[in-house]
Amino acid sequence: MNRQAQAAVLFLLGGALLHAGTTDLYLRYVKAGLRPLLLASGAVLIAAALATAWYERRRDRERHPHPEPRVAWLLLLPLLALILIAPPALGSYSALRSGTALQKPYGYGPLPAGDPVPLSVVDYASRAAYGHGRSLHGRAVRVTGFLALDHAGRPYLVRMALNCCAADAQPVKIALTGALPPVLRPDAWLEVTGAYAPGLARDPVNDGPVPYLKVSSSRPVPVPRDPYDETWNT
Known part of the structure; x- marks a missing residue:
């Protein structure tokens, strides 16, 4: 050359x-x-x-x-x-083979206005797991992520959180209960509305905390413009 x-x-x-x-x-x-x-x-x-x-x-x-x-x-x-080649965003295959990367935040800001309250997966999970849901009591929330089903068929709403790039993306997971769709398809994107549910599941990969969300309604949504959750570093 x-x-x-x-x-x-x-x-x-x-x-x-x-x-x-x-x-x-x-x-x-x-x-x-x-x-x-x-x-x-x-x-x-x-x-x-x-x-x-x-x-x-x-x-x-x-x-x-x-x-x-x-x-x-x-x-x-x-x-x-x-x-x-435009690679797809990381999905349920990667999420189920990595432990939740949820970490305790330094603090919690006030909840956004709205009913239901729009929250990211990371924001809801940290408030539910480490804030014990205190800031979520009495508020309906709306969270968007993709579905992942473990080997037992238990559904999780997941968003991959970035530090820098897709190579270091790690999942943050929410365990879903309540009024779930009759057909759950891995990697399908859902917008779920619901409320804080007490208790924590444990991630089978790293034993990290996985909070619950009691779903009252859900609807499929397109893959968002930015499929990764960047509130990780905020």
Whole structure:
């Protein structure tokens, strides 16, 4: 691979990063807060490609041909993967093979307005498990996540929480009771409305706390724009 070809690969890779960063595609790989860094990386790669091409065009001394390392063409693999393959968000298969990542928060803010109260999976689970449901008493809640069914058929509402990127995503789980749909399909996204239910289940993978939610109604919803839960670091 000569310098001109290297510049072309860099340009295409930078363009692919910019494409991902200006659409929702990047949310399949990294958290939304990293979007500026992703766009900056794409811009730097494009600038490097243009500088390389300009430099090569200005070289006027005689070149001595020599074989280029063929391994350099492997740089095309991540580019092709980014362009041709849009991986699905992690789902029930990953969730059931990882223990809940729920951790005790530093504190709880006031509940949002509304009836029912819209809460993330992480927010509801932490209030129910570590706050013993005190802030949830007397309030109906609405939570959205995907379904996971364990080996015994017990249903969980799950959201994968990110620290940085999809590679470190970990599940936070809510055990569902009450008025559940007659057919439960793993990985289906549901918006459930219900109320705090006392008691805790234990995650069979790491013995972590899994709070209950008593469902009063539910409805299927499309996969959200950002399938990961980013309240993890807030």
